[in-house]
């Protein structure tokens with residue numbers, strides 16, 4: 001199989017050795033298609049580069065929480081970064097090891113904290129003194145000790161979209177790094193709490209690694225300070241955030257070079273490095289396969305109306321995100337400027353605006369690229385649209401990870417008064 005999992009062969013787009021036209025024929029559209037080999041390759045880029053350093057790779061479940069993807073990563077030895085009881089349930093259902101789970105998030109409920117303690121997760125990343133108090137009480141009630149890290153806010157600008165930037169003082173996340181030491185002091189006095197980690201996460205889709213390295217330097221200085229004050233800090237979690245190339249001329253930072261820059265900073269520190277990558281593991285492993293319903297023209301504007309919509313992939317309208325759109329039939333050369341839109345009753349229901357796209361006709365298939373992260377996991381049933389099915393391609397084999405929803409699924413759990 002080609003190292004490039006998405007490629008044309010005899011004029012047809014393939015995922016690994018599976019032809020997307022055939023996939024659409026047997027499973028319908030819209031459909032999420034993931035390449036197993038690409039997920040594994042991305043994960044192993046982290047694992048390989050981290051060899052020789054005590055570490056744990058905590059795949060960030062929110063990026064793509066399908067059981068089939070979690071299962072794949074659990075088999076690769078991944079740990080998991082979760083943000084809800086639901087994500088914990090998913091990881092356990094997929095066979096994930098609870099002792100490799102870190103629970104993050106600014107607002108955990110008591111029920112979620114108890115669930116996590118009962119399952120024996122590795123640790124909590126805490127974002128406030130109030131939260132540490134809740135965990136302390138829950139741990140006492142269950143007669144457990146909870147390992148925690150304080151998520152500090154290193155005040156580094158991630159230089160990414162404002163909705164996915166998290167590391168500045170103005171954001172709701174974390175504890176100001178300048179006052180974090182005080183919180184470690186108070187946590188040390190709370191029963192049932194063992195504060196043995198420091199964590200941070202400054203944002204997502206970062207195309208430059210410098211902000212990540214600067215944040216790491218700032219939290220490493222805090223680790224040194226805390227250790228000198230006698231706190232037993234054993235792990236450092238630098239979060240996720242490595243970006244990927246969405247646009248043809250964009251280049252995501254190479255996972256290996258990021259790790260190579262990080263490694264010397266940790267040499268000899270006897271500190272376990274934790275990373276929480278999400279997007280960089282799954283984004284380029286997935287596409288949203290969709291069929292052209294019809295073409296229409298309004299004045300000078302040309303629209304390609306497809307059967308996928310913003311409920312299936314909301315990134316374009318939510319973050320002004322660019323996703324490449326590739327015809328499944330290899331383009332012949334002629335192209336024109338179009339908007340690619342879905343059937344939903346919102347002007348925000350688009351995948352591309354004023355995009356140069358090779359000429360397509362009703363019935364043609366399109367691949368909306370780099371949709372493996374924050375695609376299905378952000379999908380909804382808006383406009384009462386059943387959500388797509390999800391498939392995993394392994395060589396020429398195609399596995400159904402999730403059935404396409406039915407109309408019955410849409411009303412499941414609803415009652416008449």
Ligand code: LLP
Nearest residue numbers: 060201204205240241242276277278279374
């Ligand atoms: N750790 C924490 C604490 C996070 O908040 C996130 C993402 C990650 C790790 C994983 O970050 P990644 O490696 O995927 O960049 N829906 C948005 C992205 C939201 C990211 C939220 N936090 C999008 O579609 O671009």
